[in-house]
Amino acid sequence: ELKVEQNPLFLSMQEGKNYTIYCNYSTTSDRLYWYRQDPGKSLESLFVLLSNGAVKQEGRLMASLDTKARLSTLHITAAVHDLSATYFCATRVSAGGFKTIFGAGTRLFVKA
Amino acid sequence: NAGVTQTPKFQVLKTGQSMTLQCAQDMNHEYMSWYRQDPGMGLRLIHYSVGAGITDQGEVPNGYNVSRSTTEDFPLRLLSAAPSQTSVYFCASTEQGARGYTFGSGTRLTVV
Numbered sequence A: 001e002l003k004v005e006q007n008p009l010f011l012s013m014q015e016g017k018n019y020t021i022y023c024n025y026s027t028t029s030d031r032l033y034w035y036r037q038d039p040g041k042s043l044e045s046l047f048v049l050l051s052n053g054a055v056k057q058e059g060r061l062m063a064s065l066d067t068k069a070r071l072s073t074l075h076i077t078a079a080v081h082d083l084s085a086t087y088f089c090a091t092r093v094s095a096g097g098f099k100t101i102f103g104a105g106t107r108l109f110v111k112a
Numbered sequence B: 001n002a003g004v005t006q007t008p009k010f011q012v013l014k015t016g017q018s019m020t021l022q023c024a025q026d027m028n029h030e031y032m033s034w035y036r037q038d039p040g041m042g043l044r045l046i047h048y049s050v051g052a053g054i055t056d057q058g059e060v061p062n063g064y065n066v067s068r069s070t071t072e073d074f075p076l077r078l079l080s081a082a083p084s085q086t087s088v089y090f091c092a093s094t095e096q097g098a099r100g101y102t103f104g105s106g107t108r109l110t111v112v
Helices: none
Strands: A004-007 A012-014 A017-027 A029-037 A043-049 A055-058 A061-066 A069-078 A085-094 A100-102 A104-112 B002-005 B010-013 B019-025 B031-037 B044-053 B054-057 B064-066 B074-080 B087-094 B107-111
Touching: A004 A085, A012 A017, A017 A029, A017 A085, A029 A061, A029 A069, A043 A055, A043 A061, A069 A085, A100 B019, A100 B044, B010 B019, B019 B031, B019 B087, B044 B064
Parallel strands: A012 A104, B010 B107
Antiparallel strands: A004 A017, A017 A069, A029 A043, A029 A085, A055 A061, A061 A069, A085 A100, A085 A104, B002 B019, B019 B074, B031 B044, B031 B087, B044 B054, B064 B074, B087 B107
16 A cells, blocks of 8 residues: 655744755655645645656755655755745555555745 | 636535535546545545546545546535544546646535
């Protein structure tokens, strides 16, 4: 059964600092997604990572994928208050079709 | 270009009542899913569909039914509402090669 674990679950950081969110998954998968959710809102797709070593960057966020370690990271560079949100990773079982499982989410708060 | 439309946005039910949460997408996406979101638990997959006439169970299917008679619509039925089904429900759709799911705005359901 596919399990997706994120850590930390809560992160409070100062503006200007760097930090990394980790996402581990338990079985082989063919892709890894990252989403953002603002309080009281729906989810917005950030990145999809499709192969080992894939790296995607947008603004102060950079996501990477290591399929051998079953690990993805979301790195935040020089955080700003606008990045405060909950970040989810998600993946699917490649052999099992389209079933997509989410992690519990990392609630990020960036203090001014 | 509406994307994924969920109705209603809010609903209060009494224990034992039944109801249907509606979900429609206008992007001709093959894949649709229903998730529930509870505090600290991320998104949990209820049911999903890979095309019209094809549905399958997710992580937490008990107490819910789905059907997919058209590509556009994927309603979620609560058979006999229980307080444990109080949650925010998200419908989402995607297609092969997409960057990720497109999510609806959610339905906040309270069962009293």
